[in-house]
Amino acid sequence: MQIATSLFYDRSASTLTSLSAKADSLQTQIATTKRFSAPSQDSVAYQRLAGLARDTANDKIYAANLGTADSVLTQADTSLTAIADQLQTAVGLVTQAKNGTLNAANRKAIGEQIAGIVATMTNLANAKDARGQPLFGGGDGATAVATDGSYALASKPVSGIPIGDGQSIQANETAARIFTVGGTTKSDGSIDGGTNTLAMLAAIATALQSDDFTPSALDTSLTDITAASDQLSTVQASLGARAARVDLETFRLKDVGTDREATRSGLEDTDITSAVVELQKTMTVLSATQASFSKLSALSLFDYLR
Structure with missing residues (x-):
């Protein structure tokens, strides 16, 4: 069989070009540690990698939101613990005030201490969270507790923080839910009626400082403070459950991220x-x-x- 000279050179050139291209491709894969540099080299893998990159980007946002939620929940728990301590102090002071042996000066001093407790609880409620927003404020940006003496409480729930696809978590509570005993929760989440804990304590302080004080003014005070403490504990337990959920979701994201990275590496990285x-x-x-x-x-x- 005869082979034309031109065909011999063409076939040889094609073979050498093919081998050189393969060598160049392998050298590039080794240098960049990536199996391919263009979608056309493996369109299926490229599409999967694009989806993985999108999921990774979303999870970074969710992870940041979980960090924010954890920070707010921790701060809220710390503040509620401090408020609970103030209520416990109020119980001791009221118990002492109910003692009929106190003179007017001592009674009024106790009234001033309780008024101070109300001021401290108001300041704790009006603190700012890590985002610079009222820790126990309303979803409309309202201050948690009005400081004009009315002790009006923010009642519109805040929006949840997105922590996953179709998932969100409310990282704090409104002052109305914390400081309202009883009452009815309306469809929008606000509370109607009930007893305002701060107003109740302020009334006790005023009664103790009054020259017309009568022991009957404290008849239900301990019961009212106990009910306020129970409501506070209920809210704190709810926040604790949300904090546990945040922890679980954080661990889940880490596990998913590890699995996703292993999948990405198998698709993209050079052996x-x-x-x-x-x-x-x-x-x-x-x-x-x-x-x-x-x-x-x-x-x-x-x-x-x-």
Whole structure:
């Protein structure tokens, strides 16, 4: 069989070009540690990687939101614990005030202490959270507790913080839910009626400081404070359950992130060991092909006739 000279050179050039391209590709994979650099090289893997990248970006946002929620919940729990301590102090003071042996001056001093407790609880409620928003304020931006003496409580619930696809968590509570005993929760989450804990304590303080004080003014005071403490405990337990949920979701995101990274690596990262072996094999074949081509191209008719 005769082979045209042009066909011989074309086939040899094609083979050398193919081997060189394969070697270049392997060298690029090793240098960049990536199996491909363009979608056309593996469209299926590229689409999967795009989805993984999108999910990773979303989870970074959710992780940041979980961090914010955890910070707010921790601050809320700390504040509620401090408020609970103030209520406990109020119980001791009222118990002492109910003692009929106190003189007017001591009674009024206790009244001033309780008034101070009300001021402290108001300040704790009006603190700002890590986002610079009222810790126990309303969803409309209202201050948690009015400081004009009315002790009006923010009651519109705040929006939840997104922590996952279709998932959100309310990281705080309104002052109305914390400081209202009884009452009816309306469809919008606000509370109608009930007893305002701060107003109740302020009334006790006023009664103790009055010159017309009568012991009957404290008849239900301990019961009222106990009910306020129970309501506070209920809210704090609810926040604790949300904090536990935040922890679980944080761990879940970490686990998902680890699995996603393993999947991404399997799709995109170069197996360096295999790539190096394949490159060495390709270079060997390329060298042998170049040598064969050089030797064959140097032959002439006289070489065959000898």
